[in-house]
Amino acid sequence: MQRCLMLDVDGVVVTGRPEDGKSWATDIERDLGIAPEKLHDVFFAPHWSGIVTGGKNLTDVLAACLPVLAPALTVQEFTDYWFEKDSRLDEGVLAECDELREHGMRIFLATNQEHMRAAYLMDALALRDHVDGMIYSAQLKARKPQRAFFDAAARHSGSRPEDLILVDDTETNIIAARDAGWQAMLWSKGARLMSLLEIR
Structure with missing residues (x-):
């Protein structure tokens, strides 16, 4: 076989990230106004396991979390930033x-x-x-x-x-x-x- x-x-x-190979979230506080530790506590820690195993929808979770993390930011803007910075x-x-x-x-x-x-x-x-x-x-x-x-x-x-x-x-x-x-x-x-x- x-x-x-x-x-x-x-x-x-x-x-x-394309420019230097560092984590996509290295400058997220400067660029989007989201503190990395808050992103972890509000989004990743409670939700990521469910999202990455298909039990939760990323868009739905972000729609609930972003008003706490960055009220002016849309789900599309956040995912565009994330995916483009991790590429x-x-x-x-x-x-x-x-x-x-x-x-x-x-x-x-x-x-x-x-x-x-x-x-x-x-x-x-x-x-x-x-x-x-x-x-x-x-x-x-x-x-x-x-x-x-x-x-x-x-x-x-x-x-x-x-x-x-x-x-x-x-x-x-x-x-x-x-x-x-x-x-x-x-x-x-x-x-x-x-x-x-x-x-x-």
Whole structure:
């Protein structure tokens, strides 16, 4: 059976904001008037787990949270800022994806995402041009490192667990993938897919 590469997005394919690779929220207080700690307390801490596993709608949650965080800001303005500031692509990784696919390897993005950003990544950032598809947490109703994510991802890919290879920058996800019967390799900045996969 042909091996199938499952590639994490944030930290591997997308590496922060375009200008310098820092977190998308680095200057959010200066730019939007939202203190990062307040964003965490009001939005991320109570809601993100539900959003990223498909149980809550991002737009609905932001519509409820923004009057507390930044009353003059619309949901569209906030998501535009967020997605555009978290969109630096590792062109080297994408070039290697293209080469691997030319040699017959199937590649899926396997990532913790909600629906709107998943669509942004595939369409606005054109990641669909470099992979065979995206498998993401809100779609599966489970997130890495939950075992349900890996089992569902295997089903969606049509591959056996032993033919799947996860490349991810988070150690807990690597351990969970191996526990699910996958091969898994920890990504570090500056690495090369070909080297990790031992392809010359």
